[in-house]
Structures are given as C-alpha cells and as structure tokens.
Amino acid sequence: MYSVRTHRSHTICIPIPLHTIGFPSLLCTRIRMQIRPNLIPPSNHMGSLFSLPAAAIAPSQEPGLGDLPESCVALVLGHLEPLQICRLATLNRAFRGASSADIVWESKLPVNYEDLLARVFERENASFCKRDIYARFCKANSFDGGSKKVWVDKRSGNICMSVSSNGLTINGIDDRRYWSRIPSVESRFSSVAYLQQTWWLEVDGEIEFPFPAGSYSIFFRLQLGRAHQRFGRRVCNTEHVHGWDKKPVRFQVSTSDGQQATKQCYLKEQGRWIHYHAGDFVVSSSFKSIKVKFSMTQIDCTHTKGGLCVDSVQILPAKFKGRLQHF
Template sequence: MEQIQVGDSNSGGGISRNDSIVVVGASSRFETLPEDCISMVISHTTPRDACVVASVSKAVKSAAQSDLVWETFLPPEYASLVPRSLNCSSKKEVYLSLADDSVLIDDGKKSFWLEKSSGKKCFMLSAMDLTIIWGDSPAYWQWITVPESKFEKVAELRNVCWFEIRGKISCGMLSKKTHYSVYAVFKRTSNRSHGFDHTPVEAEVGFVGKETTKKFVFLEPGDTDSRSGYRYSGVSHAAVSRAFRTRRPWMLFPREEVEAERKVGSRNVEEPKERGDGWREVELGKFYIDNGGCEDGDEIEISVMETQMGHWKSGLIFQGIEIRPVKRQEEEEMVTK
C-alpha cells in the first residue's frame, strides 16, 4: 500500500510550507482515511497549514476544522485565559478569538494573545507590572488612563533625570523552541518629549543570573531635530557607552561622518517605529526558549535605562513591554547565520 505522508516544513513531502503553497500527495487516498486519522495528521502541522489544507476537499476541511486539531494548537492553560463572556462553539473559534484580540490576565497587569499563524504565545507586561524608578512619586511619574491602551493605567513621564524601567516574565509562560523579540511600547504626550532627542538609552534582555544582550536604542526618531549636529547612527555599543560615561556624547563623530554612516545603512542604535495602533515601539533585544523550556523559577529580565547624562527627561507615555515571536523570515535568517 502506498504510504501517504503529511508533514511539517521539516518533512520531505506531504504538506510542505512555502508561503501560501500547500501540496498534498495522493490526496484521493488521504481523503479515504477516517476523519480522526486525518485530524491527527493535521494536528502535527501548524494553524496556518490547517487553514490552507482545508481547501483540498470537504472531507479534509471537516477534519481540519475539528476540535481535535485546534485544541492541539491552543496552549494547555487556555481555559483559564478565555473570558467567561466569550461564547465560542468550537476550539477553532476559541483559537481565533485569542489570535484576534488580546485578553487581560494577572489582575489586568499583563496582556496575552496568540500569534495567528503559529499559535506561539505573546505577552505584554503593562507599566503597572514593571519596576519604574520613582514611579510612585507624582512629581516624576503620573499614572493616567488613555482610551487607546490595553490596560487600565499607563505611566506618564513628567520629569526625571534617572530613567530606569525593569520587568520580568517567567520563561515557563512562553512557547518552547521559539525566538522572541522584546519591545518597549510608548508614545509622546500631547507636547513633544524632552531629553530623548539625541540621547540613546541602554536596553538589556536575558535570563536572570546569566549573560544578557545589551544595545542602545532611541526613544525619539532621528529626524526630530537636526540642530545639535550629532547623531549615533552606525556607532558601536562600546563607543556610545564610553561617550556617555565621560558625558561627552557630542564627541562621538563629526556630523559629516555620521551622515555618511547613515547613507550606507550601518545602524547599531535602534530607532522607534510607528505601530498601527497609535503607539510606537523600539526593539530592546531578543532571546530564545529551547525545546526543554526552562527550569522552575527561570525568568527573563528586561531593562531600559538612561542614568549617565543626568539631564532631565519628560513627555513620554509608557504602556508596557511587549514580548512576541520573531517574524518567520527573520527567524530563518537567524538560524542560517
């Protein structure tokens, strides 16, 4: 009897993922299998594959949409995360609900959702779930409500010279075998921010007690103000750190040299990008959760801080820190390096 194989992207045949292309070998014989068998095979692929293979035939569609398939794509703890008000008639509807809209967990301090194509878990740690230095002092930080935020309260930076925000998440909450990116999510107040135009802040991401990755990021885009004549595009972490320790950032590079660096696209200091939800984000770093997951108590720690210059900074509204899987193309590039 001819063997019928349906596999994931690592298999040689059957269902092979290549953008939106799915090839099903010997589909006529595949359809003759019992529906539970077809469902079991599809459950070893991905949510994206299940949606595409459903177009093969009515029999395969029925199997691909079964609860047996979609329950395997849901995290084991999904029942405790789904709001009681959510009225879903199938596990696929539950999955799509968690992929389309985030839900608040941990007394409203975290937001959780699923990456739609893969089912990987995503989180945002709200400002309320972070350690913000001077965050309880109204002269420095103010807790406000904004309608576009996921959370009840966000942190508005009024005026500080010591800018430091830290957060942690148990790596057991995250998906195994997954590369994650970490982002700060924020916006300006109604007036433009002050003190961040030409001052990069230091970001660290990594497992607690182990070596972390460090980088510098801007909380203002590079084109906000050109009057000072210096930028940090293309400057190494060590050069920026040294300049800020000596409190002489303007000595990094002449303006002409910096402009030349910018033209060739060398950029080691990350800049913020606009999101579709009205907020900005800047990547703070990456980490990887391996197949074994984590030991009990292992945590990922994230920090973003600027404490070297000592000048005053104000005018940002900080919603939180977002942790989501690296995009598929970027992840493939990381693996092949």
C-alpha cells in the same frame, strides 16, 4: 476532478483545484458526473463535452466527499491552516465533525499548552476541547492581575506577550510631579504612563513564564509626546519633549540561565509609537519556566528629560521583527 463518461464508454477526467473551499491548490477531489448516453451528441471532438444540455448530467451513486470517514478527514485537516479548516467545516457533515477533533487542533497549539493553561487560566479550561482551547489562546488573555496579556499568533502558532506599564517598576511613578497615568485608546491596556519631567529615569520589569522553546525579542513600546483626539483627528502634543538628545537610553535584558544583552540608543522620533529593541533571549526547553528581566534607564543627572509615554513591553518571537506594526 470531474469524470465524464462518453457515449462510447470512454472516461475523461478533468482536474479542478478547490480554491473556493479552502484546499491548497495541490489537493483536489473526485466528483463524478455520469452522462446519459441518449442525450450525448455523436461527436468525437472534446469541445462537445463542454456544451452538453443540463439534463444530460445526473449525479451517480458512487461514493462522494460526504462518505469519507471523519478520522480520514481529520488527518487531512491537520495539515491545513485554521482558517482553511473553518471554511471546510461548512462543506458537509463529515468535514464538520472532523473539524472539531482534538487531533486537528492539538497540532496548532504550542507543545507545552498544558503548562500555559495552568499559568494563564489556572483550572478554568480543564474540561475544554482542543478547538476551544485554541480559540481562547488566539485572544489576548489577561493574567497577573491584568498587568500582562498573552496570546497565540494565528499565522504562526507562536506565543506573544505584552507587559503593561502597570506591570513595570517605574522610579517615581507615585509622585505626580514626575509621572501620571493617562487613558489611551492606543494602548492594549487602555492606559499609559506619562513622564512629565525627571532627572533619573529607571523602568524595570520581570516575568517568569513557560515560554515554548525558541528565540524571543523584547521591545519597549514608547512615544515622545502625548497624543489625544481633537475634532476626531489624532493630535500629538510634543511641547514637553526634551533631554532625549543629550544621552542615549540604555536597555538591558537578562535571564535566569545566564543570558544577557545590552543596547543603547537615542530616542529621536516624536509623535508616534516606536518599538525599541532591548535584546534577545533563547528558550531551550518548552517544559521549564524561565525568568526574564528587562530594564530601560537614563540616569545621567546633568539634565532633565520629559514628555515620554511608556505603554508596554512586548515579548515576541525573534522572527516577528518585521511585523512590529501589528503589535
């Protein structure tokens, strides 16, 4: 808010939202500017206040943003988004110091972040401040020998997980007549499992993890066809795709506390990655690990099927169903 004093000692306040520095539009600050009386033209019109010479404006000795205690600034920053906090950290020394306070970043972390640290990083980050822990969680962190990755979604603060094809139990994966591991720049894990042909498809996986309380969805990330680059362009070879229109694929999800879900669907679309929904589960306690099992099967042996790429299994908050293209 600008506060200007006229030659008759009247004060006029002009509210100005701080969009440019990251505050929400409802928050504003008070920046006081005092007008030198001898340089003010004698006029009662509001318009004259906006045409004053630059020499007429001088900073006052009243307290400003830089004089706010860091503890007070930290309380305000705790209600802002991480990107806004980082922008405000460049405003002055008080905001820079407050932006590193544990009280600011602890509110952005999952409520059971200590259990997550122990599961993913073990003792590696035991002495890190909350801001550094948050920054680390925002990256895709590998664990269980690199077969799984977990991260915090920056927009919502929710936990997301991806299980690679190497972390799944695939029937016949070691027989090169049926399966092969191929490199892929389109995978978070840099490789996928490619099915050339089989009579019996069975892919299983499980994870025991301290998920924060909430609803989660499980998706198999699959593609019919084998993609590669040719002259800098993406090309997907689908000549070996067959058998998926005969019988549906069966997806199943079960948890250690008795939840179960089953779905069936045909694999139809070729040439691009599709997230096939396997089922949902609910975590009631943030401070107790839950074991989740998931599977994909097509065991009708009356026909063969092939040409399928298996990238990973995604475990995401259920509300993310509309954002699957980002995963």
